[in-house]
Amino acid sequence: MSVLLEKVERGRANLKGFNPARLKSDFKNFILNKDHPCIMAKTVISMDQLEIMAYHDLGSxxxxxxxxxxxxxxxxxYDFESNDFRTFLAVFPESIKYSEIEFEKLLWKQLEKLHKKDSKEWDHAVSSDPENDNFSFSIAGKAFYIVGMHPGSSRKARQSPYPAIAFNLHWQFEKLREMGSFEMVRDRIRERDKALQGSINPMLEDFGSNSEAKQYSGRKVGNDWKCPFLSGN
Known part of the structure; x- marks a missing residue:
């Protein structure tokens, strides 16, 4: 283990409030007890399939x-032979309450730094170009759909108790399609989102219809928005 890694591991142990059970309980309450629209998130939480870890300094x-x-x-x-889905949740319990623009900048800064340290090739099933309709973020050779959440989000479904980044394997959505459940799950989530906030998230689109990069932070962006992440770096 590198000296830097040892330092970070020691620091994580001293995180204020870093108690996995406490953090999981807070997110369980957020997902299960506040009409959260994502039925997949509810299933993951209910079946104890949420892997949650806490970190210092979003964007470092x-x-x-x-x-x-x-x-x-x-x-x-990860068991790719199973039909059980799991989500990895990175939580930043010490972070301040960010504006949507502040959070978006730090989210992409963190993803950029992750990419620079990742030695694995980009998942060939998706594009590495954030302008491409088939873009999805790749880590450790696998495509992930990223969901940024924070208390200052304008979308109620993203107003998590602490700033956090959910990493959902893209494979899970393809598995839903294979099972013939994708459209049903998608439509149910959008119906619940509209019931919660009066409208569905305007950034939500099916994979392949537009770059999913626009969806990651949860902030509403226009057609002129440019992804801060530069593919090929």
Missing amino acids: AETAEILLKDLETYVKN
Whole structure:
């Protein structure tokens, strides 16, 4: 283990409030008891399939190193033969309340640093170009759909108790399609989102219809929005 990694591991142990059971309980309350629209998130939480870890400093190189290690372990241990879905949740319990623009900048800064430290090739099933309709973020050789959440989000479904990044394997959505459940799950989530907030998230689109990069932070962006992540770096 590198000196930097040892330092980060020691620091994580001293995180204020870093108690996995407490953090999981807070997110369980957020998902299960506040009419959260995502039925997949509810299933993951209910079946105790949420892997949750806490980190210092959203957007830092130190966080990128330990988070990458954790995600590599997550991918290595994932059972791709099972129909059970799991979500990896990176939580930043010490972070301040960000504006939507502040959070978006830090989210992409963290993803950029993750990418720079990742030695694996981009998942060939998706594009590495955030302008491409088939873009999806790749870590440890696997495509992930990223969901940024924070208390300052304008979308109620993203107003998590602490700033957090959910990493959902893209494979899970393809598995839903294979099972013939994708459209039903998608439509049910959108119906629940509209019931919760009066409208569905305007950024939501099916994979392949537009770059999913626009969806990651949860902020409403226009057609002129440019992804801060530069593919090929």
